[in-house]
Amino acid sequence: MTQPERKNYPQLGEVKAPYVHAVKHGTTLYVSGLTAFGTAAQQRDIAEQAEAIFEQLRLVAEAEQTSLAALLKVTIFVTSFTEINALREVLYRHYGHHLPASSLVQVSGLFSPDLRIEIEAILAL
Numbered sequence: 001m002t003q004p005e006r007k008n009y010p011q012l013g014e015v016k017a018p019y020v021h022a023v024k025h026g027t028t029l030y031v032s033g034l035t036a037f038g039t040a041a042q043q044r045d046i047a048e049q050a051e052a053i054f055e056q057l058r059l060v061a062e063a064e065q066t067s068l069a070a071l072l073k074v075t076i077f078v079t080s081f082t083e084i085n086a087l088r089e090v091l092y093r094h095y096g097h098h099l100p101a102s103s104l105v106q107v108s109g110l111f112s113p114d115l116r117i118e119i120e121a122i123l124a125l
Contacts, residue, residue: 002026011059013038022060024125029064031057033077033120037112046083046116050090053119064125071100073122077107080116087117 005024008014012021012034022031034056036042036049054068061067078087100121110118 009060009063011063012056024064027125028072029060029123029125031060031121031123033075033118035110035112035115035118037115042112043114045086046078046080047086047090049115049117050087050119053117054090054094057119057121061123064123066123066125068094069096069098070123070125071095071098071121072124073101073103075103075105075120077105077110077118078116079107079109081106083116 002025006020007022007024009021015021019032022029024030034053036044036052039052041048041052058068061070076087078084110116
């Protein structure tokens with residue numbers, strides 16, 4: 001049995017909490033929840049925050065020599081469903097014809113009051 005490889009990606013910034021950006025096990029990559037924290041989109045609407053998150057996820061995929069077409073599953077946490085149509089437009093644009101399995105969960109808040117969305121993902125490698 002192969003051991004999990006815990007990974008951080010410099011392009012995502014330094015992790016300052018007890019977690020890693022992702023864990024690679026075999027041909028699967030489990031990506032921790034990503035937010036727009038620390039980006040220009042941090043205080044913007046859900047669509048702009050989602051765009052910032054997908055840019056981070058794209059960087060992770062490229063670092064692993066794959067793409068967003070390899071997304072198997074995403075779990076999306078939102079603080080409100082009021083902007084869901086704008087979010088769906090962003091998701092369709094990034095997924096293209098490679099729709100992943102998905103869960104959408106409304107939460108009362110994220111770790112910073114500016115944040116409206118967090119996305120965790122599983123990719124095939």
